[in-house]
Ligand SMILES: *[C@@H]1O[C@H](CO)[C@@H](O)[C@H](O)[C@H]1NC(C)=O
């Protein structure tokens with residue numbers, strides 16, 4: 001991806017410069033284009049890279065499956081409107097079961113993604129290197145991290161615009177509990193047992209379930225690992241946000257983006273790391289002390305000619321933790337109104 005050659009270049013440049021320079025100064029630095037498009041994992045990265053790669057390989061298929069998820073709205077409606085018609089009940093049930101199996105696959109994938117993220121966080125924050133050195137040394141892992149975020153935001157966008165998912169799933173649960181009352185054994189209960197159904201319903205009840213999974217996992221990673229300063233994790237996130245913002249707002253980089261997918265990629269990664277940062281950092285992304293230039297990020301998002309902008313702004317509005325804190329400036333709040 002073109003985007004990546006630029007990201008990786010930025011990361012490398014920052015790795016060299018950021019020991020002395022802040023990210024904002026980088027914007028005025030020289031523009032050099034180095035082609036790191038095919039960043040290959042180094043030997044030290046290989047083990048983690050392979051593990052994450054196996055998960056990412058499935059991501060595309062999951063998105064395609066979600067994209068073509070049509071739901072059983074009609075069958076369910078007919079069954080509900082004709083409660084006495086057993087044939088329609090059966091038809092709805094038969095339509096819903098394979099869909100629930102799909103939803104279970106998505107949910108299980110979120111668990112694998114969570115593990116992958118954890119491995120990346122471990123690798124990208126392990127001593128003795130500073131966060132910036134990690135991003136410089138482990139560019140292939142940084143790239144995978146961005147790919148995970150890209151997948152996550154894409155998944156959640158699709159989920160948010162597809163009400164059939166929750167409709168199907170709640171019909172499924174209602175049917176199961178009704179049948180349980182009637183002491184009917186259902187073979188599908190083997191597919192999704194009650195405990196799994198409970199966990200799945202918590203997952204799908206989230207507006208942005210994948211992002212929530214990742215932010216929960218990141219929070220957990222930071223809180224479990226007492227020896228690791230929180231800043232090591234949050235600096236890794238704020239640096240990535242900065243790289244994405246600079247790429248989106250600098251015409252010299254933007255003109256290298258040959259297609260809108262690449263822009264979208266950068267936008268999603270930026271929003272993803274902002275949200276993670278906001279959940280993990282004690283004062284969040286919107287405070288004055290935040291290492292993320294929120295004003296700049298929101299402005300550059302709003303300038304993009306993409307249909308996805310509104311969804312991403314909504315993600316910032318509704319899935320962050322600290323936006324409504326007193327410490328958030330009025331200006332930032334107004335930008336997001
Ligand atoms: C804490 O982080 C370090 C560095 O990433 C890692 O080596 C260690 O296993 C982690 N400990 C726990 C309890 O996660």
Ligand SMILES: *[C@@H]1O[C@H](CO)[C@@H](O)[C@H](O)[C@H]1NC(C)=O
Nearest residue numbers: 202203206209210212213216
């Ligand atoms: C995230 O964590 C909260 C609090 O522990 C929990 O209620 C929620 O279900 C979790 N969400 C996901 C998607 O894991």
